[in-house]
Every structure is written in C-alpha cells, then in structure tokens.
Amino acid sequence: MKLSTLIAWIGNTDLRASRGELHVGAGPIAEAAKAREFDEIHLLSDHKSTESKAFAKWLKEEAGIQAKVWTKRLSGPTRFSEIYEAATEVLDSLFSKAQDRKLTFHISPGTPAMGAVWVLLAKTKFQAELIESSREEGVLTVSLPFEIAADYLPARDLEGDDEIMRLTQGLPPEVPEFGAIIHRCAAMKTVIVQARRVAVEDVPVLIQGESGTGKELFARAIHESSRRAGKPFVEVNCGAIPRELVESEFFGHVKGAFTGASEAKVGYLESAKGGTLFLDEIGELPLDAQVKLLRALQEKKIQRVGASKTYSIDFRVVAATNRTLLDEVAEERFREDLFHRLAVGVLSLPPLRERSGDLNLLVDHFLDRLNADRERNVEWEHKKLSAGARNLLNQHPWPGNIRELSNTLCRAAIWSPGPTIGKEQMRNALFPVKRDIPGYDAVLNRNLGNDLDLSELLAEVARHYLTRAYEEAEGNKSAACQLVGLPNYQTFTNWMKKYGVKE
Numbered sequence: 318m319k320l321s322t323l324i325a326w327i328g329n330t331d332l333r334a335s336r337g338e339l340h341v342g343a344g345p346i347a348e349a350a351k352a353r354e355f356d357e358i359h360l361l362s363d364h365k366s367t368e369s370k371a372f373a374k375w376l377k378e379e380a381g382i383q384a385k386v387w388t389k390r391l392s393g394p395t396r397f398s399e400i401y402e403a404a405t406e407v408l409d410s411l412f413s414k415a416q417d418r419k420l421t422f423h424i425s426p427g428t429p430a431m432g433a434v435w436v437l438l439a440k441t442k443f444q445a446e447l448i449e450s451s452r453e454e455g456v457l458t459v460s461l462p463f464e465i466a467a468d469y470l471p472a473r474d475l476e477g478d479d480e481i482m483r484l485t486q487g488l489p490p491e492v493p494e495f496g497a498i499i500h501r502c503a504a505m506k507t508v509i510v511q512a513r514r515v516a517v518e519d520v521p522v523l524i525q526g527e528s529g530t531g532k533e534l535f536a537r538a539i540h541e542s543s544r545r546a547g548k549p550f551v552e553v554n555c556g557a558i559p560r561e562l563v564e565s566e567f568f569g570h571v572k573g574a575f576t577g578a579s580e581a582k583v584g585y586l587e588s589a590k591g592g593t594l595f596l597d598e599i600g601e602l603p604l605d606a607q608v609k610l611l612r613a614l615q616e617k618k619i620q621r622v623g624a625s626k627t628y629s630i631d632f633r634v635v636a637a638t639n640r641t642l643l644d645e646v647a648e649e650r651f652r653e654d655l656f657h658r659l660a661v662g663v664l665s666l667p668p669l670r671e672r673s674g675d676l677n678l679l680v681d682h683f684l685d686r687l688n689a690d691r692e693r694n695v696e697w698e699h700k701k702l703s704a705g706a707r708n709l710l711n712q713h714p715w716p717g718n719i720r721e722l723s724n725t726l727c728r729a730a731i732w733s734p735g736p737t738i739g740k741e742q743m744r745n746a747l748f749p750v751k752r753d754i755p756g757y758d759a760v761l762n763r764n765l766g767n768d769l770d771l772s773e774l775l776a777e778v779a780r781h782y783l784t785r786a787y788e789e790a791e792g793n794k795s796a797a798c799q800l801v802g803l804p805n806y807q808t809f810t811n812w813m814k815k816y817g818v819k820e
C-alpha cells in the first residue's frame with residue numbers, strides 16, 4: 318500500500334497561524350492537512366528548531382496529524398541550489414526505505430524559490446501531485462500543462478555523487494541533529510552518511526578530527542538516531558578530570574570509600590545506563606584508567622570504588638579525539654586493545670580549510686544566529702558582512718576550525734559600531750595565522766638544492782588556490798577572481814589556462 322505523504326516547507330504564514338496571529342487563518346499547511354487525507358506529513362524547516370517543533374505540536378492539535386520536521390538551515394531562503402539540495406536529501410531519505418509513497422508537494426508555504434523547486438522536482442525526479450492553497454479558494458491541485466526537461470536540474474545533482482547516493486540506500490530518515498550539521502562539500506556528505514549508517518548499528522564509534530570540527534555535534538546526532546535516543550547522553554571530557562579522581566568519576570564510589578567520600582556517588586558509566594557515553598578527548602585518559610575502562614567494556618560490569626558488588630552496565634561508547642590515536646598507540650601512550658575496542662566505526666571529520674564551499678554557509682549561519690540571539694537587545698544593530706570582511710574570512714586557514722570561526726564573527730560583530738562588519742574589524746578579530754598548519758612547512762621549508770623546482774612549486778600553489786576559488790565560487794569566475802586577488806574574470810581565465818586548472 319502506498320503511503321499518502323504531504324511534503325512542504327514551513328512558511329512564515331504557517332508559523333504566524335500557529336501563534337494565533339490575526340488575519341492569517343490556519344495557514345497553508347494546516348489547511349491542506351485538514352482538507353485532504355494524508356498518512357504522513359514531512360515538513361522542511363529553515364526556522365529555529367524550537368519554532369518548528371512548536372508548529373508541529375500546534376498542527377497535531379489543529380489537524381490531528383503528527384508531522385516530522387526536518388531542519389534544513391539555508392544561508393538564505395531564496396538560495397535555489399540549497400533549497401534544491403535540502404528537498405532532494407529529504408526525498409532521497411524517504412525513498413531509501415522500502416515503503417512506497419504517493420507524494421504531494423505543497424507549493425504555497427515558504428518563498429517562491431521553494432515553490433519553484435517543488436515544481437521542478439515534481440516534473441523531473443519525483444512523481445508528485447502539486448497543491449496550493451489560498452484563503453479564498455481553499456486547497457487546489459496545480460496542473461502544469463508542460464514538461465520540464467531534466468536538463469534544468471542543478472549541475473551539482475546531474476554530476477551526481479553516485480557513491481553518496483549508493484551509501485544512502487536503506488538508511489532510516491535523517492534526524493534533525495544531522496540536519497543541523499551545516500555542510501555542502503562532498504567530504505562532509507560522505508562522513509554524514511557513514512555516521513548515519515553506523516548510528517543504527519549500536520557499535521562503538523571513534524570520531525577523529527581537529528579541535529572544533531564538530532565531533533560533539535556528530536556524537537549527539539549518532540545518539541539521537543540510534544535506538545538509544547531518549548536515553549541518557551553522558552558527555553565526559555577525559556582531559557578535564559584530575560588523575561586521582563578518574564576512577565571514582567568513571568565508576569562511582571560508595572560512602573566512605575576514601576577520605577572526602579562523604580556520600581555515595583554514581584559514576585559516568587552507570588549514569589549512561591541504556592544510553593550513550595561520549596568520551597571526549599579519549600587520548601588524554603591516563604593509562605591506568607584505560608585499563609579499567611577496557612575491563613568494564615569487556616565484562617560489561619562495573620564496581621564502584623570501595624564496593625564489593627558489581628553492577629551490569631549497558632551503554633554505547635562514542636569516543637572522540639583530536640590526536641591521531643594510532644600514533645599514540647605506537648608511542649605506547651594509548652593501549653592498543655582499548656583502541657581496537659573503541660575504533661569499530663571510525664569517522665574522520667575534515668578540517669574547515671579542506672571543506673570547500675562550506676565556509677560561507679557557516680558564516681551566514683553563525684551571523685544569523687548572532688543577530689537572532691541579540692534580537693531583543695534594542696541597542697543591537699542587525700549586522701552584515703562587507704565583501705572585504707568575507708574575503709578575509711575566506712583567506713584564513715582556520716587552524717581553530719569552526720569554533721574559531723564562530724568566535725571570530727562574534728568578536729568582529731561586537732567591535733563594529735555600525736551594521737556592516739568591515740574588513741578592518743575582521744582583520745582585528747582574526748587571530749594571526751599560526752605557522753604550524755599542515756602543508757605550510759611543505760611549501761616554505763623545503764630543502765634548497767637540486768630537488769627544489771621553484772617554478773613547479775609556485776605553479777602548485779597557484780593551482781591549489783585557483784581550484785579552491787573556482788569551487789568556492791561555484792564556477793563563477795567573476796566571483797572567483799576576487800577570492801584570489803586577481804583583477805578580473807579574464808585574468809582568472811588566463812591563469813587557469815596557464816596552470817592547467819580544469820573548468
């Protein structure tokens with residue numbers, strides 16, 4: 318049997334209707350849900366998750382149907398390619414399940430660009446009925462007496478990332494926590510698919526990545542999409558526990574177990590019962606604690622410090638590290654047996670400087686958040702970035718990754734007196750570039766002599782930046798030339814030819 322499925326973006330009118338604002342009626346989504354029979358409703362949302370959740374709750378009361386919300390942050394509500402990607406991601410997830418569906422796309426809620434994408438998708442990739450609603454005419458089927466050729470699909474999709482599509486097959490729908498991981502680049506798409514795949518398997522996961530690359534975000538998303546969602550998610554920063562307290566913090570203790578143990582204490586492992594234990598900075602765990610942790614994981618039992626009884630434990634471990642744990646094993650600072658117990662599902666998060674195309678998305682996301690957080694402050698002027706400030710952000714190598722990006726924007730916004738964050742304010746807000754970035758030495762510290770070919774080295778650097786700028790600007794050479802300080806489109810084209818960079 319086919320499930321009758323309504324899909325729509327949540328629009329501002331829907332939100333206003335749910336808040337009972339006058340003159341907007343029930344809003345297009347609730348109108349449709351009441352006028353027609355649907356087995357399920359999937360709502361895409363670019364709004365704050367609290368607002369979307371409140372809307373779904375209201376819709377349940379209003380129309381008697383529980384909708385699933387997919388948070389899809391867009392850098393702007395009219396960004397065609399992002400809207401297209403968000404919609405196809407949701408649809409692909411739905412169709413990766415065996416369940417057959419009869420789709421209805423609601424084109425009224427949201428921006429015209431969102432409506433246009435539904436039309437495009439209904440006419441090309443997915444068979445779907447299109448509906449619209451108005452207060453005057455109610456809910457109507459939209460009939461479009463023409464065909465759209467698949468040639469109009471955005472190039473990104475036509476190129477098709479077959480590997481990602483293949484990996485997504487058979488996956489359950491993405492939970493909002495994964496949807497909140499802002500990304501566009503293929504490297505992140507692949508890690509997210511891997512994470513979603515491993516999430517449902519209940520095996521230990523090791524997440525590797527430089528500081529501030531989103532390891533905790535991934536750990537939470539894995540927990541939320543596992544069968545342990547709703548159970549505790551206990552986060553432990555292994556580097557922050559004083560050595561002498563590690564055992565009692567991990568395993569708990571009985572009253573009087575040692576001087577100062579005036580009360581019995583439940584340890585992290587017991588607190589995570591039924592849920593997920595997130596061991597952040599696992600590489601910092603002292604060796605003796607590693608032995609005890611390994612034993613607890615093997616035997617699935619723990620003993621509180623000072624107790625004679627043992628307790629059975631059941632939790633999933635997700636560990637994270639910004640060190641290369643195998644190097645730590647080689648240096649005998651990390652136990653090999655514990656490494657193998659933890660590293661069943663391994664995810665490697667790429668640093669921001671390797672995530673071509675993601676930076677501007679993240680910048681817009683953090684700036685929106687910054688403005689939204691200060692909305693109520695009457696003295697706060699809504700901030701936007703000048704082109705020069707954005708270019709500086711794009712030129713920075715982000716050794717401190719996404720956390721550093723978010724903090725830099727915050728600093729620059731606070732320091733700029735007017736509504737526009739200028740280049741100078743951004744320059745002041747950026748920390749000077751550290752020179753120990755991987756790759757830096759490889760360019761500047763080569764040995765002089767016969768092996769050094771300066772013209773090839775310069776060409777390598779040029780190729781690297783031209784390719785990055787071209788990708789970042791999504792093939793728009795007028796935009797790309799500004800990212801690398803070349804005067805115009807023509808010079809950029811000449812350089813591309815000279816250094817053999819493909820279009």
Ligand SMILES: Nc1ncnc2c1ncn2[C@@H]1O[C@H](COP(=O)(O)OP(=O)(O)OP(=O)(O)O)[C@@H](O)[C@H]1O
Binds near residue numbers: 531534639
């Ligand atoms: N792709 C992303 N989209 C949105 N926010 C992100 C993304 N990646 C990271 N962040 C944000 O950046 C900050 C750092 O991320 P997180 O704490 O997950 O990194 P981490 O790798 O665990 O860092 P550390 O190694 O220092 O503990 C957080 O505020 C997080 O919400």
